[in-house]
Amino acid sequence: MLSGLTPRGPALASAAPAIPSLLQLARQFTEWATVDPKKLSGAAPASCQNLVAGRWSSSRKSRQLPDPLNGEPFISVPHTQVDEIAPFVESLRAVPKSGLHNPLKNPQRYLLYGDVSFRVAAEMRKPAVEDFFARLIQRVAPKSYDQALGETRVTRKFFENFTGDQVRFLARGFTNPGDHAGQTSSGTRWPYGPVALITPFNFPLEIPALQLMGALYMGNKPLLHVDQRVSIVAEQLLRLLAHCGMPASDVDLLHGPGATVGEVIKQAEPRSTLFTGSQRVAERLAVETHGKVFLEDAGFDWKIMGPDVRNVDYVAWQCDQDAYACSGQKCSAQSILFAHSNWVKAGLLNKMAAAAAKRQLADLTIGPVLTWTTDAILAHTNRLLQIPGAKLLFGGQPLSGHSIPSIYGAVQPTAVFVPLKEALKPQHFGAVTTEVFGPFQVVTEWGDDELPLVLEACERMTHHLTAAIVSNDINFVQHVLANTVNGTTYAGIRARTTGAPQNHWFGPAGDPRGAGIGTPEAIRLVWSCHREIITDFGPVPPASGIKQS
Numbered sequence: 235m236l237s238g239l240t241p242r243g244p245a246l247a248s249a250a251p252a253i254p255s256l257l258q259l260a261r262q263f264t265e266w267a268t269v270d271p272k273k274l275s276g277a278a279p280a281s282c283q284n285l286v287a288g289r290w291s292s293s294r295k296s297r298q299l300p301d302p303l304n305g306e307p308f309i310s311v312p313h314t315q316v317d318e319i320a321p322f323v324e325s326l327r328a329v330p331k332s333g334l335h336n337p338l339k340n341p342q343r344y345l346l347y348g349d350v351s352f353r354v355a356a357e358m359r360k361p362a363v364e365d366f367f368a369r370l371i372q373r374v375a376p377k378s379y380d381q382a383l384g385e386t387r388v389t390r391k392f393f394e395n396f397t398g399d400q401v402r403f404l405a406r407g408f409t410n411p412g413d414h415a416g417q418t419s420s421g422t423r424w425p426y427g428p429v430a431l432i433t434p435f436n437f438p439l440e441i442p443a444l445q446l447m448g449a450l451y452m453g454n455k456p457l458l459h460v461d462q463r464v465s466i467v468a469e470q471l472l473r474l475l476a477h478c479g480m481p482a483s484d485v486d487l488l489h490g491p492g493a494t495v496g497e498v499i500k501q502a503e504p505r506s507t508l509f510t511g512s513q514r515v516a517e518r519l520a521v522e523t524h525g526k527v528f529l530e531d532a533g534f535d536w537k538i539m540g541p542d543v544r545n546v547d548y549v550a551w552q553c554d555q556d557a558y559a560c561s562g563q564k565c566s567a568q569s570i571l572f573a574h575s576n577w578v579k580a581g582l583l584n585k586m587a588a589a590a591a592k593r594q595l596a597d598l599t600i601g602p603v604l605t606w607t608t609d610a611i612l613a614h615t616n617r618l619l620q621i622p623g624a625k626l627l628f629g630g631q632p633l634s635g636h637s638i639p640s641i642y643g644a645v646q647p648t649a650v651f652v653p654l655k656e657a658l659k660p661q662h663f664g665a666v667t668t669e670v671f672g673p674f675q676v677v678t679e680w681g682d683d684e685l686p687l688v689l690e691a692c693e694r695m696t697h698h699l700t701a702a703i704v705s706n707d708i709n710f711v712q713h714v715l716a717n718t719v720n721g722t723t724y725a726g727i728r729a730r731t732t733g734a735p736q737n738h739w740f741g742p743a744g745d746p747r748g749a750g751i752g753t754p755e756a757i758r759l760v761w762s763c764h765r766e767i768i769t770d771f772g773p774v775p776p777a778s779g780i781k782q783s
């Protein structure tokens with residue numbers, strides 16, 4: 235839709251050379267794009283398309299998505315129905331288990347993807363392209379410009395990491411000498427072939443991009459399904475990838491209801507499925523795929539503050555970021571804070587309240603909650619406030635003066651204090667450790683002899699994604715690290731729960747289905763399996779040397 239520079243016509247030939255306007259320049263930088271995020275609105279709606287077997291197509295029905303800021307229909311997305319899935323099923327079923335490439339087949343495709351990544355990274359370095367993605371993210375998953383830009387930059391750096399030979403190095407294997415002459419064993423990284431990738435609404439660019447590329451780098455053909463509220467962003471990424479040399483038939487994109495992609499998975503039987511999203515869907519998929527899944531689901535993420543207090547302003551700022559940036563809609567968001575009483579005495583909670591009070595809808599430092607309604611968040615708040623000794627620290631009110639549709643939530647950044655011993659009681663523990671995917675956290679306090687209770691709480695939690703141990707006391711930090719399991723854990727006075735960049739493995743621990751995202755190790759774990767090839771070419775021993783056993 236966005237065009238390049240208009241060539242000068244003959245009538246202008248003798249006039250002074252035309253200087254392209256900034257707008258024209260910005261447009262030529264995004265010639266692959268089919269949407270302009272600056273104009274996207276009810277008055278200038280956009281529409282999405284599926285991609286299957288290299289062709290963009292629409293579906294019979296489409297769904298009009300409401301603008302999360304005012305409810306006006308602003309994106310039309312294919313509402314793909316089960317009777318339209320045959321091309322997606324055929325496309326996946328046509329992929330051999332040995333993948334589109336592997337260390338012995340089409341190795342030039344590792345280099346192709348090193349090159350594609352180089353070009354995408356170069357494109358994303360252009361200010362207009364960076365701004366394009368940041369604004370498009372903001373339109374569909376409202377977050378501050380800084381947060382959306384951060385997501386875009388993490389994605390660009392990921393592409394930078396896998397340029398040149400780095401994709402082929404992902405498939406690096408090893409060899410061991412054999413038992414006799416002519417025998418060697420080698421470990422190789424093998425693709426799964428046809429795979430599925432399902433990603434959520436909260437990081438519309440980062441999660442699809444990092445997982446999709448991991449799948450492609452290792453030689454798989456992925457079917458990509460992104461939460462339809464934000465899938466327009468992934469579609470624009472695919473258009474950019476095709477512009478940068480990715481064969482369009484290397485990936486299929488299916489917009490529409492989750493039930494439709496579920497049916498594709500049932501019929502096409504991808505060899506592996508990566509799911510990032512809710513715990514409920516994750517468990518269902520695990521059953522439906524007979525366990526052929528990698529999961530990044532719930533994150534009831536904790537932060538434990540040690541007895542050594544320092545840098546209170548910085549730590550309060552980090553708490554505010556961890557709990558409320560992106561309106562708390564990060565799987566890494568701080569869900570519970572265990573503050574040693576020394577921090578409470580030092581005024582940490584007041585500073586957190588002051589930071590939260592600065593958040594405003596105008597710059598989207600607080601904004602719509604896409605999976606919890608206002609009523610549901612306030613009902614949960616009230617449930618916790620029934621616990622003896624519980625109190626509202628701040629928030630607990632709906633946002634006012636906005637036009638966010640009522641299907642979404644809109645509440646102030648909220649913190650509820652619950653006494654530690656009450657939180658641990660069986661009748662409260664489930665409610666206290668329920669992950670609210672919104673601007674909400676539980677705060678509790680512990681004293682010098684209560685660390686075992688804090689660790690007991692961590693032990694009883696069921697999902698172990700991110701964690702932070704805020705202390706520079708090495709013995710304290712080591713004790714907490716030694717007795718907990720979270721997959722991405724930050725330790726030290728600057729510890730945080732959110733904001734993992736592309737160079738930190740991000741994913742849960744303590745579950746054999748746990749996925750990782752970002753690093754070479756994460757890509758190898760999720761998108762390839764080990765294949766041992768033992769070559770044994772002889773010479774064969776003389777007949778006298780062969781003994782039956």
Ligand SMILES: N[C@@H](CCC=O)C(=O)O
Pocket residue numbers: 437440441564565566567731732733734735740751
């Ligand atoms: N990098 C983001 C999470 C991405 C989710 O998979 C964070 O650390 O908050």
